[in-house]
Amino acid sequence: VTLREVWRQGTEFLRRAGVKTPALDAEVLLRHLTGQSREEFYRDLPLPWLQDSDLRWREMLNRRASGTPVAYITGEKEFYGLTFQVTPAVLVPRPETEILVQRALELFQEKRLPPNAWVLDIGTGSGAIAVTLAVNLPKIQVTATDISVDALAVARANARRHQVQARLHFETGDLWPPEGSAPADGLKFNLVVSNPPYIEAEQIAQLSPEVRHEPTLALDGGPDGLSVYRRLISGLKKYMLPQGWVLLEVGADQADHVSELLAAAGFKVLPPVLDLAGYPRVVQAKEG
Structure with missing residues (x-):
């Protein structure tokens, strides 16, 4: 044969x-x-x-x-040209999320953010966003949070794999780093990025078999899919440095809602970044 x-x-x-x-x-x-x-x-x-x-x-x-995702069988997934370890404790990195990474890198190329910025990645999962940014931006420091200890173990392994563990600080926390855990400057950041759970709770049962193998915690956005955004955006101000940026990945029809939440919280909202299908995929806003 x-x-x-x-x-x-x-x-x-x-x-x-x-x-x-x-x-x-x-x-x-x-x-x-x-x-x-x-x-x-x-x-x-x-x-x-x-x-x-x-x-x-x-x-x-x-x-x-x-229905088990390919990445859970092979134990790895390619993301933004890098190979990441993946286990059933984390969401499989998606091509859509590369759009958020691409936009973050542009903000640095356009000098809208300092090269030695502090970055916060909320709900880091496999660490795909945090590690990719650290690999591509040699002077940044990244704090990455997750509520799941098992997810953070995977993220730490990926930071070591790509040799950026010295500039990544992993914290177990529900969105925010625990009080008193982190770097100087009263723990404020130039850039906050997140791909939070954004699927409506009752839709999870209707998802493809592959997605149902992934951690519900990483998918469930509450009754209207916006629960985590509300909590995240309401707590954001105290973590932002002046002129800081926020990049949030959103589901296909959520950009308007999330933009409104950011505007109501006092952020200057910019037009969202579209994905390849032309849907708004990353909401961007600026502090001050």
Whole structure:
């Protein structure tokens, strides 16, 4: 049996199970098993498949067919060109969130933020946002919070993996760092970023099987999906330095609501950043 035939069978198995991207998922799982790059994988398609991985391959396919996200099976996910460790304790990093990272980096390129800024990442999860910013901005200091100790363990591992642990400060807290935990300056920040839970509570049951495998805590935005934004925005002022910026990822139809909350809290709201489909995805606001 060739590698191509194994890939074809795996693709067919996942397609019958209703997986949306069966060929891609089968390829990623196979490459994880063989340790091959994409180039090596395509080069070796005509070669014989080594049967000794058969059992693990079938186990991976079964997990994927039952709705487990690919990233939880392989234990990693690519985000903004970096590879992140991922476990079921954290949300799988999404391409939409790269838009928030991109916008944050632009604020530094445009000199709207100082190169040695203090950044707060609220609800850091896998640490994807915090670590990516630290890797790309060599002088910033990042405080990253999460209510989940298990999530913070993953974020810490990712900071070490990308060698930015010296500039990342992880704090267990419900949105905010615990009092007295953190750096100088009375704990104020030039930039606050967050991808908070924003799905309406009753919609969680209707989500795809993949998403239902992810931590509910990271998804549940309360009855109208805005509960966490309300708490976050109402507490924001005391953590902001003058001229500081706020970037918040939002769900497809939430930009107006979140912008109103920020305006009501005394922030200067700018037009939201759109995603590739043209939906407002990141709400941005300025202090003062």
